[in-house]
Amino acid sequence: MQVLTHIKREKLYWLSQIFGWGGFFIIQTAVAAYFVSFSWQVIAGYANVTLVGFILTHIYRGYIKRKQWLNLSLTNLAVRISLASVLIAMLWAVIVLPINSYYFPVEEDKPLTLGIVLVITMNLSIVVLSWSMIYFIFQLFVNYKQSEVEKWQLEAAVKDAELIALKSQVNPHFIFNSLNNIRSLVIENPEKARDMITHLSGLLRYSIQFNNKERVSLEDELEIVQNYLNLESIQFEDRLQYKLEIKPETLEMMIPPMAIQLLVENAIKHGISNLPEGGLINIKSSLNKDHLIVEVINTGQLKEGIQGTGIGLRNASDRLKLLFGKLSDLTIKNMDDRFVSASFSIPLNK
Incomplete structure (x- = not known):
């Protein structure tokens, strides 16, 4: 040069x-x-x-x-x-x-x-x-x-280094949670444990394939999220239910890899797992003028001091800011006395 x-x-x-x-x-x-x-x-x-x-x-x-x-x-x-x-x-x-x-x-x-x-x-x-x-x-x-x-x-190199660092933090965190789930079922239900290993291998394949990319399509991200929810539903049995309300025109929109999966993981960790009766996770996507809106709604309540804590939420927020700047936004709040909403927006022109 x-x-x-x-x-x-x-x-x-x-x-x-x-x-x-x-x-x-x-x-x-x-x-x-x-x-x-x-x-x-x-x-x-x-x-x-x-x-x-x-x-x-x-x-x-x-x-x-x-x-x-x-x-x-x-x-x-x-x-x-x-x-x-x-x-x-x-x-x-x-x-x-x-x-x-x-x-x-x-x-x-x-x-x-x-x-x-x-x-x-x-x-x-x-x-x-x-x-x-x-x-x-x-x-x-x-x-x-x-x-x-x-x-x-130099700023681009720093940005790439930060993204790599964030991704390296996400993978061990995710694997640790999954292996803990498998460990709890190895003795109690070996067949389910094998199913969980199968789902985990699919998730790791996605991680290897897409984690080196800055952005993936919403459709690809939802595929990994469904695999993750299927993996978690084996442990939670009937206590975990989920549904998708995805607008077809949003499927090809590009988002940071693992962004939705991190929000779903956070919803299970801080919401569903704390409820004896379990709960529901609802994933929505829509277009609002020049922004893509993705929302993860889960049963539970956001306790004081939870917002902004946890490596998953910090990494999701940091990835959004690194890739899309101040125009992106990640928020988590109580919708009412039953549900919590975690959502982020991404500018379409980016």
Whole structure:
């Protein structure tokens, strides 16, 4: 990437150098032709001035890069640019004036005085100073844009690292709960334990397949959720019931993997498992203007201090914010004296 950027900057420099000095030659020749006369001497004289200026500024640029002037403070840079402009102008005048005297012979009544030489040198120093200002302003702009790109690349890398860290937290937590359920049935009901292992293998397959993705379709996520609920219903028997109220137009919408599963897991852990008679889990999806709304409703009550606790809820919330920013929202609240609602929204344009 840095090599490609360097090549592009070199190409842009040469294009700017060629077209810039080409424009300088055209303007100077046109002005001279207007006030004096258009002749081959005018073309040759200003071609000489332009060519020498082209070469000297290119050498000047190499010196700037070797001495790393871009790292200097503004005051030191201004002093160096001013001094360099005068010195280069003097060298420029020393080179071009003797050559141009061939094209423009000095008239006896209009000798080339020191005053004229100083005026020419001053004009040339203004040209060099202008070149310097354009060059450094462009370099500062390019460096600023490059720093912006590096900043966004760093933020993207941090975001990816955070997502990987969150996912690595989710998997052990989920496996731990599932293995605890299997352990409780190994002796009591080996057949059910085998069924749970079958469901668990399906869940782990999903985790391996989709956990490296930032987003999955709602349809894929619901498939894993149903496998999870089937797995849990073996342990809870008739104490756990669930239903889905999913709008068909939402099935292809993209959401963070395991987002709904984490909410369902939280509903069972903090709701259904605490009720002797068990309860119901209802999963809904709908579209509200430019947002996808997903809601998990479960029997139970949200106790004080539960909201925002638990690694599952924190990870679900963090994933939403990392992927969709402030436009996403995860909330959990008591709907009434019987049910708790956990819902999140995702902007469709993201």
